Amino acid sequence: xxxxxxxxxxxxxxxxxxxxxxxxxxxxxxxxxxxxxxxxxxxxxxxxxxxxxxxxxxxxxxxxxxxxxxxxxxxxxxxxxxxxxxxxxxxxxxxxxxxxxxxxxxxxxxxxxxxxxxxxxxxxxxxxxxxxxxxxxxxxxxxxxxxxxxxxxxxxxxxxxxxxxxxxxxxxxxxxxxxxxxxxxxxxxxxxxxxxxxxxxxxxxxxxxxxxxxxxxxxxxxxxxxxxxxxxxxxxxxxxxxxxxxxxxxxxxxxxxxxxxx
Amino acid sequence: xxxxxxxxxxxxxxxxxxxxxxxxxxxxxxxxxxxxxxxxxxxxxxxxxxxxxxxxxxxxxxxxxxxxxxxxxxxxxxxxxxxxxxxxxxxxxxxxxxxxxxxxxxxxxxxxxxxxxxxxxxxxxxxxxxxxxxxxxxxxxxxxxxxxxxxxxxxxxxxxxxxxxxxxxxxxxxxxxxxxxxxxxxxxxxxxxxxxxxxxxxxxxxxxxxxxxxxxxxxxxxxxxxxxxxxxxxxxxxxxxxxxxxxxxxxxxxxxxxxxxxxxxxxxxxxxxxxxxxx
Numbered sequence: 313x314x315x316x317x318x319x320x321x322x323x324x325x326x327x328x329x330x331x332x333x334x335x336x337x338x339x340x341x342x343x344x345x346x347x348x349x350x351x352x353x354x355x356x357x358x359x360x361x362x363x364x365x366x367x368x369x370x371x372x373x374x375x376x377x378x379x380x381x382x383x384x385x386x387x388x389x390x391x392x393x394x395x396x397x398x399x400x401x402x403x404x405x406x407x408x409x410x411x412x413x414x415x416x417x418x419x420x421x422x423x424x425x426x427x428x429x430x431x432x433x434x435x436x437x438x439x440x441x442x443x444x445x446x447x448x449x450x451x452x453x454x455x456x457x458x459x460x461x462x463x464x465x466x467x468x469x470x471x472x473x474x475x476x477x478x479x480x481x482x483x484x485x486x487x488x489x490x491x492x493x494x495x496x497x498x499x500x501x502x503x504x505x506x507x508x509x510x511x512x513x514x515x516x517x518x519x520x521x522x523x524x525x526x527x528x529x530x531x532x533x534x535x536x537x538x539x540x541x542x543x544x545x546x547x548x549x550x551x552x553x554x555x556x557x558x559x560x561x562x563x564x565x566x567x568x569x570x571x572x573x574x
Numbered sequence: 575x576x577x578x579x580x581x582x583x584x585x586x587x588x589x590x591x592x593x594x595x596x597x598x599x600x601x602x603x604x605x606x607x608x609x610x611x612x613x614x615x616x617x618x619x620x621x622x623x624x625x626x627x628x629x630x631x632x633x634x635x636x637x638x639x640x641x642x643x644x645x646x647x648x649x650x651x652x653x654x655x656x657x658x659x660x661x662x663x664x665x666x667x668x669x670x671x672x673x674x675x676x677x678x679x680x681x682x683x684x685x686x687x688x689x690x691x692x693x694x695x696x697x698x699x700x701x702x703x704x705x706x707x708x709x710x711x712x713x714x715x716x717x718x719x720x721x722x723x724x725x726x727x728x729x730x731x732x733x734x735x736x737x738x739x740x741x742x743x744x745x746x747x748x749x750x751x752x753x754x755x756x757x758x759x760x761x762x763x764x765x766x767x768x769x770x771x772x773x774x775x776x777x778x779x780x781x782x783x784x785x786x787x788x789x790x791x792x793x794x795x796x797x798x799x800x801x802x803x804x805x806x807x808x809x810x811x812x813x814x815x816x817x818x819x820x821x822x823x824x825x826x827x828x829x830x831x832x833x834x835x836x837x838x839x840x841x842x843x844x845x846x847x848x849x850x851x852x853x
Contacts, residue, residue, distance in 0.1 A: 349699075441644050442682035445753075446696050446743075447672035449664065 337455075337532070338525050344449075344456040354457035362423050362458075363465030367472065369418050374406070374473035377414055378480030381405055386489040398491060399500030402481030407504065407512040411473035413560050416519035419466055420552040424527035427458055428548035431531025432541040440532070455532070459524040466520035467513060474512065507571035515563050519556050526552040593656045594619050595751050595783045596641050601650035602829075603636065610636050612829035614650070618751070621781045621820055625794045627851070628826035634787040635679065637826065638753050641785060642674050643667040655750065672696065675744030675782075676753040680760075681736035683728040683743070689715070690724050693742045714742035718772055734765035741772055745780075752776070754786040758793050770796050771809045777820070778802040791852065797821055798837040825851070 385401040431454060434440050440450050478500055485491040530548040534540045594617040603611045610633040618624050628634050639645040640652055643659045651660050654670055662670070683692045691698065693714050694707040715721045718738040728736055737757055744752055754773060758766035770793050776782060778801055788794055798817045800809045812818065817837040825833035825840070827847050833840060843849065 437680065437685075438678045438682035439684055441639070442676070442678055442684070444644055444664075444668070445642060445671055445674070445676040445678075446699070447668045448695075448699055449668055 334529050337529050340451050341455045341459050341525060344452045351453055351457050355461050358457050358461035359465050362461050363468060366419050366422055366469060370415050370469045370473050371476050373414050373418050374411060374476040375480035377410055378402055378406055378477030379484040382481035382484035386485060395491060396495055397499055398485050399496035400503035403478050403500035404503050406477035407474050408508050411477055412470050412512055412515035415470050415473045416556045417553055420523045420556060421549055424523045424548045424552040425545045427527030428531040429541055429545045431528055432534035432544040435532060435534045436537050436541060455528045458528055462524035463517055463520035466516040470516040510571060511567045514567060518559055518563060522555045523552050592620050595655060597653040599651040601647045601652060603647045609829045614831050616824055616831055616834055618783050618785055620783055623777050623784045623821045624824055625797060626785060626787045626824045626826060627794055628789060630789050632826050633829060634826055635755050638755050638785060638787050641753055642671050673749060674751045674753060675749035677740045677744050677755060677757050679755045681740040683736055683739060685728050689726050689739050692739060693746055696747050710746055714746040718742045734761050734768060737769050738772060745776060749782060752782050752784040754784060756787055758790055766793060774800055774809050775802040
């Protein structure tokens with residue numbers, strides 16, 4: 313086989329193997345939800361670290377994104393005399409798309425990297441082996457609690473982001489674009505239908521799963537000492553961010569189809 | 575101490591008819607490249623301490639991890655407490671591993687937990703009563719003479735102290751087998767002696783079967799030629815020419831066991847590699 317083809321063959325095999333390993337890893341993480349022992353204390357601890365810890369960045373990102381949306385849209389809408397629709401534009405954009413994706417990306421940057429580096433350090437210092445030697449399943453103790461906590465907390469953080477994003481838009485609309493606040497909120501509220509909320513709150517469930525499983529997967533597969541930990545951390549952030557954007561497209565398409573009748 | 579010795583010798587005699595604690599049968603393992611272990615076979619009898627010698631990077635730690643199922647062989651069979659673990663599921667292995675204690679090369683203490691939580695980890699996982707956990711953690715730390723580190727984090731301990739805490743963690747649940755992975759690696763001679771003294775103390779006080787991996791000949795021969803004197807509270811040399819009957823050697827070279835026998839047989843070996851290694 314020519315050298316280039318041989319290289320491609322090896323790369324393709326490695327990629328397929330990684331996908332297979334990741335799928336098995338996810339399955340194991342999910343199936344542990346119904347298998348004892350359960351580490352509820354670790355779930356709460358992770359929920360605090362992931363959810364409460366990410367609150368400041370999610371609030372800031374949400375608020376300023378809503379503000380920028382209002383700023384940009386107000387100027388464009390004014391050209392058509394439709395400035396009154398600023399609230400509608402901001403709330404729809406935030407709730408359907410931007411809040412879930414931006415919150416996912418923010419939490420990914422903060423927590424997928426954190427999980428990969430924490431678990432990676434535990435792997436290279438043999439703490440994971442020590443845990444197994446002491447009779448504890450690291451998947452149950454470390455991975456499943458992180459997975460469950462991230463899914464639940466990302467869902468809640470997205471609601472927070474929806475709220476502060478709409479509030480950020482209101483702040484700009486009222487104090488910078490000199491619009492009427494009641495008009496902004498009425499427009500924002502009236503534009504929303506059940507399908508918008510359902511779409512916006514379905515996505516974080518998938519994004520949370522991606523963040524936790526990718527972060528933990530790269531952490532648990534770490535090799536090569538401290539350099540390997542750094543590599544795993546970078547890979548976790550890059551892969552989880554790309555997967556969030558990619559799955560957002562797939563989910564949007566699927567959810568639009570599912571909720572088209574609502 | 576003589577009493578302990580008599581007891582151990584009797585144990586050995588009584589256990590002669592019992593099955594070995596660990597059995598390796600034609601075990602081979604390879605990662606990328608040449609085989610790390612090639613057709614390795616040996617046994618560990620009850621109350622026996624086996625010292626696995628070999629140069630750095632020869633596969634000693636790998637062999638140790640195979641013994642309690644942390645790694646799986648490519649071929650051959652491994653028995654732990656009479657049960658074949660070669661194809662055992664991780665779930666079943668977890669239950670079996672609870673009966674073993676393992677001391678890792680760098681201690682492998684959980685750095686986010688205090689010494690108390692590290693040592694008592696196994697008991698806490700089983701939801702043992704808090705006062706009982708505290709009592710047994712104190713007992714284990716007293717054994718390694720580190721009771722004062724109870725509330726400290728591993729990061730604030732020296733390398734030697736971390737190994738001693740790791741020994742306390744390994745023995746707290748009275749394991750039926752202890753695996754020591756280079757417990758003195760990277761330590762200064764004085765601290766190494768302290769660690770070896772603790773291992774001898776454990777061997778002579780409890781008679782737990784053990785597999786100790788090391789590349790330090792001095793540590794290995796100290797193990798074979800010393801006993802723990804409970805009255806004096808320290809290890810003392812055995813009379814000239816005597817060695818511990820429960821301690822024997824394995825030598826690993828290029829993936830193969832090139833020696834399996836007593837201290838005397840090791841010293842008298844004509845194998846060129848062993849002679850060079852012992853020189």
